[in-house]
Amino acid sequence: MTRTRHLIGEAEFKKMKSTACLINVSRGAIVDEMALIKALDEGWIAGAGLDVFSNEPLALMDHPLSPLFGRDNVILTPHLTFYTEQAMFRLESETLDRCLELINGHPVQIKSKDPRLLAQTAGVSFKE
Numbered sequence: 371m372t373r374t375r376h377l378i379g380e381a382e383f384k385k386m387k388s389t390a391c392l393i394n395v396s397r398g399a400i401v402d403e404m405a406l407i408k409a410l411d412e413g414w415i416a417g418a419g420l421d422v423f424s425n426e427p428l429a430l431m432d433h434p435l436s437p438l439f440g441r442d443n444v445i446l447t448p449h450l451t452f453y454t455e456q457a458m459f460r461l462e463s464e465t466l467d468r469c470l471e472l473i474n475g476h477p478v479q480i481k482s483k484d485p486r487l488l489a490q491t492a493g494v495s496f497k498e
Contacts, residue, residue, distance in 0.1 A: 376402040383409035391417040391443075398424035407437055410444065417443035 378392070379402035386392075392415060394401050403424055409415045423435060428446060430439055438444045464481075471478050477495040480487050488496070 376400060376405075378402065378405075380405040380408065383414045386415050388413060388416060390415045391419065393419045395419075395421040395449075398422040398426065403434055407435070410438070410441070417445075419445040419447075421447045422449050 377400040383392075383405055386409075392401065392406065392409075398420075401420075401424075406418060410418060418438070420435070420438075425434055426449070428435060428448070430436060435446070438446060468478055477493055480490070480494050480496050482488075487494075
């Protein structure tokens with residue numbers, strides 16, 4: 371059995387100031403969420419703000435983080451920071467543009483700098 375190693379677990383919480391607030395907007399799994407609940411329950415830290423969770427979506431009932439709901443010292447938000455009117459317009463627009471390129475037999479325009487995409491050599495064009 372593989373043991374999950376979290377970046378922030380019980381030992382790290384115990385080293386924090388009691389006035390510290392943990393903010394996680396990165397990846398849910400970097401924090402040992404059970405240790406976070408214990409840290410909050412026992413006053414090792416003052417609060418937490420979470421936008422990501424190991425088990426998504428977050429649910430009010432039957433979720434490992436359900437005990438955090440309703441606490442004055444915890445803010446829980448859905449991981450939707452990208453979700454704005456402008457971002458959705460751009461996403462829809464870009465998706466339709468790529469579809470039209472495929473339908474018309476043109477190379478698909480790649481705007482990302484992701485090395486996995488940059489490694490492609492056929493059927494794509496790159497744009498700065």
